[in-house]
Amino acid sequence: MNNAKLLLALAVAACTESADTQKPDTQTPADLLITGTDKGVTGSLGETTFKSEMATDDVLDIQVHINGMVMTALVNFKSGVIEYDGYTESTGENTQMTDEDRAAMVRLEHALAKVPAGAPFAVEKLRSFVATEAEHPTTVDLQDIRLTAENRSWTSLCYAKNTYYHASHDCDTGGFWIDATTLDDVWLSSTGDLGGPDGVAWYFGAGGTYQACSGSYSCSRYNVSIPSAGWYTGIEVDHDTRVEYSYGNCFGVCGAGCPGTYQFTVDCVNHDQCVRNGHITSSGYCDDQFSAASDDWAYAPDCGA
Numbered sequence: 001m002n003n004a005k006l007l008l009a010l011a012v013a014a015c016t017e018s019a020d021t022q023k024p025d026t027q028t029p030a031d032l033l034i035t036g037t038d039k040g041v042t043g044s045l046g047e048t049t050f051k052s053e054m055a056t057d058d059v060l061d062i063q064v065h066i067n068g069m070v071m072t073a074l075v076n077f078k079s080g081v082i083e084y085d086g087y088t089e090s091t092g093e094n095t096q097m098t099d100e101d102r103a104a105m106v107r108l109e110h111a112l113a114k115v116p117a118g119a120p121f122a123v124e125k126l127r128s129f130v131a132t133e134a135e136h137p138t139t140v141d142l143q144d145i146r147l148t149a150e151n152r153s154w155t156s157l158c159y160a161k162n163t164y165y166h167a168s169h170d171c172d173t174g175g176f177w178i179d180a181t182t183l184d185d186v187w188l189s190s191t192g193d194l195g196g197p198d199g200v201a202w203y204f205g206a207g208g209t210y211q212a213c214s215g216s217y218s219c220s221r222y223n224v225s226i227p228s229a230g231w232y233t234g235i236e237v238d239h240d241t242r243v244e245y246s247y248g249n250c251f252g253v254c255g256a257g258c259p260g261t262y263q264f265t266v267d268c269v270n271h272d273q274c275v276r277n278g279h280i281t282s283s284g285y286c287d288d289q290f291s292a293a294s295d296d297w298a299y300a301p302d303c304g305a
Contacts, residue, residue: 032111040122045111048104052126060122060298062129066104069095071142073129075298080149082295086142094143097136099282105134109257128263128297131255135271136294139284146295154296157252157264158303162189164245165252167273171285179241183273187247190259190305196234198276199249199258203231205242213238219279238278246276254296263300267293 034043040053040060048066055061058078064071068090074083088095112127136142148154157165164185168176175181193199197214204210207228212235213219221238237243252269253260271293274286 029111029114032115034115034123036120041120041126045108048108050108050126050130052122052129054122060125062126064105064108064130064133065089066108067098067101069101071133073298075125077298080147080299082144082146082148082298084142084144084146084294094141096138096142097133097140098138102134102136102281105130105136106256109134109255113257113259124261124302125298128255128261131257131261132294132297134256135275135281135290137282137284137287137290139282140287140290144291144294148295148299150299153292154300155266156300156303157188157266157269158301160188161264161303163187165269167252167269169270169274169277169279169286169289171274171279173239173278180239181277183246183277184244185246186251186269186273187245188252188264188269189247190250190253190262191248192250192258194233194248197236200246200251200276201231201233201248202235202237202243203245205229210235210243211238211240212236213278215280219283221278236276236278249276251276254293254300259305261297262302262304263296264303265293265296265300267296 032045034041037053042051051063053061058076060075062073068088070087070089072085086095087093109127109131112130115123146153165188166182166184167186168182170176170181173180194201204226207226209223209225211221212224213221214236219238224235226232250258250260251272252264254263254265254268255261271286271289274289275281275283279285
């Protein structure tokens with residue numbers, strides 16, 4: 001079977017099963033179309049179109065056309081250079097991500113996540129790119145050039161999967177590694193959405209009043225009353241120094257989606273901690289954490305489920 005036929009078979013396999021034999025949460029969306037090419041894949045999901053092809057033996061070329069915008073990544077695996085661009089398709093002018101764009105990228109990530117195991121490299125990297133860009137803040141430019149190197153621009157945490165690991169960020173509350181901006185123990189795993197604003201659980205060491213926040217466009221702070229010590233969901237803790245344990249919703253996995261890409265890195269766990277511990281995905285306070293994590297998708301290894 002050639003590459004084109006193989007990819008088509010992978011993409012539509014779930015769609016052709018009967019309702020009696022297929023689980024709904026693993027069904028590949030009927031409008032996801034993937035076609036193999038000599039160099040990779042092209043495809044579409046509704047009005048969104050994409051391409052992921054090896055331009056040369058060392059260079060991966062990704063393009064996603066979404067909501068009238070073109071997002072691109074040119075990855076040179078030999079030199080370690082990534083070139084990003086994003087622009088309005090009709091005019092070529094620079095543009096920025098919006099909430100609607102992020103929602104469309106999340107939908108594409110969810111669709112690609114349901115392509116059966118064994119998909120070619122071009123599909124895997126496309127999904128990783130889309131998952132990362134689904135969290136791209138409005139206030140971070142879409143144009144960038146990154147020079148990457150292991151343990152400098154990205155650091156894998158495969159060795160820490162299914163254990164606790166620390167995470168921190170800097171913001172208006174304070175800098176990196178002060179108590180208010182740091183969680184001492186984040187459980188790194190592919191644990192799914194546990195409910196609440198971020199799909200995570202928090203451990204409270206005692207009953208009492210804690211600082212929390214809520215909101216889709218900004219994190220509005222309020223006090224929440226906890227009756228006794230234990231794990232709780234449905235709350236987003238807001239820089240409260242008495243809370244140090246959290247898990248769920250693939251904490252530490254790079255990009256949107258859960259189960260995610262299974263790429264765990266230092267930058268990605270810090271970004272997750274920022275947007276789940278007093279801020280939202282589009283918060284400007286988490287811009288530097290996103291920028292630090294934005295190249296990890298291309299090089300970090302898959303740590304496995």
